[in-house]
Amino acid sequence: MVRTHDSREILPVIREWAGELGFDELGVARPALARDEQHLLRWLQDGRHGTMRWMARHGVKRARPERLVPGTIRVISVRMDYRPPDLEADDAILADRRRAFIARYALGRDYHKLMRKRLQALAQRIESSVGAFGYRVFVDSAPVLEKALGRDAGLGWIGKNTLLLNRHAGSYFFLGEIFTDLPLPTSDPVADLCGSCRACIDVCPTGAITGPGQLDARRCVSYLTIEHEGSIPEELRPAIGNRVFGCDDCQAVCPWNRYAQPTDEADFHPRHGLESASLVELFRWDETTFLKRTEGSAIRRLGHERWLRNLAVALGNGPADPAAIEALRERLDHPSALVTEHVQWALTRLVSPASGDSVQSTRRWSHPAPPAQDRPR
Structure with missing residues (x-):
């Protein structure tokens, strides 16, 4: 030492x-x-x-x-x-219910x-x-x-x-x-600069942020679409919208992300057009295509079954396009009960005239500025 x-x-x-x-x-x-x-x-x-x-x-x-x-x-x-760098704004993708939103x-x-x-x-x-x-x-x-x-x-x-x-x-x-075990000098902590802002709490689509610093993972879209292995609770499915892998809402609305720096790291740049892919296109990937397109990606650990589960929910939250309905019907005989359950839910929403909430209203956001005295200099 x-x-x-x-x-x-x-x-x-x-x-x-x-x-x-x-x-x-x-x-x-x-x-x-x-x-x-x-x-x-x-x-x-x-x-x-x-x-x-x-x-x-x-x-x-x-x-x-x-x-x-x-x-x-x-x-x-x-x-x-x-x-x-140069990504389309998150809210533009979330507003287009034919496209898939994937955490950045x-x-x-x-x-x-x-x-x-x-x-x-x-x-x-x-x-x-x-x-x-x-x-x-x-x-x-x-x-x-x-x-x-x-x-x-x-x-x-x-x-x-x-x-x-x-x-x-x-x-x-x-x-x-x-x-x-090196006795290095420690760094000084920085001040908490959130102040009275509660933008992240208010924007959370499922109300998962139950208070400052309090997260109920069971309601979090990132948990539901990435970590959770079973059926997504029906009452939370509409709020997921077209988010098929993760959610960045509480980051996108944070005023401090006005200062987020784009990365020069080529490995973190989008691959296979995932930043603008359509839901129907992704839903039609068979398992071989899924494994090939997600090689070296964090998405791969999700597995094809849960990938289809998430996309079925997103399709069910979108417009009742013939292409979406056809793609869903093609999966009705999928061997996974998890997939077919979510496919049936989506079809019920798209083909039922009573599904008035099948396309949720979408909110747009901008970054409120931090207090002047706290802004980076």
Whole structure:
């Protein structure tokens, strides 16, 4: 292990290396998350994690980094911007019920491997300078409270939508960590700048943000379309609209995302036209096509069955076009009961004259400006 004064001297160099590897910011936190542990335990006790049983599986280890990696005394936290440049506005896609909305993070290649490889390269650079040291790299791949660690590393504050917000970059970024035994100096926390704003709470299509910093995953569109493995509750299906993989509403409306930086990382740019694809086109993908088009994508872990489930809901929320009805009818004999249940629901909405709510009204939003005294300078 390096001496304390050596670790202080090397931190600016580590930040420089991180920038060279494509990370947009780096900070250092102590592994002290007692307050967050209590919040996590209450959230689990209330059942707000839904069917994400893995959230409860590791108990308090998630909030105690030194249990996950013995010897950990610091956590290096990094962020990497992911929003592609020149994207069509989210609300324009959401207003066109013939098109599919896919969360912006999932339009390109899966970030896990890319960030893990670069974090490993960063750790190896540190090792080449200070000698052997204890560390382990994480990118959303273990029981880690990454947002809390990012907050404590000075990368931002946790907003009312439960996401990490940065005054210079908004929230469109990925997080990664290096747990280490290096006694690096820790970063200063930043102030919570949400103020009285409640735009994210008000815009949530399913009311999943039940209060500032309070998320009921069971109602969250991202949970329902990505994490949830079973049938989507019927009462929530209309509010999902044409969101087929995730939801960015609480980010799109956040005033701090006026300052979100577009990424130059080519791997995060859209692939296969997913940023503007039609629902019918995607619904007609067979499993072979799905696996081919989603190779290297975060969407692939969803699987073809749940992909069709989500698209059936979106089609049922759209206009009663002959092409949509025909595509749905072609799936009525699908071997999956999960698929056929959602297909039947969609057809009932499209062909029934009583389905007056089959096409929801769509809201448009703009970013309210942050208070003048809080704006980035």
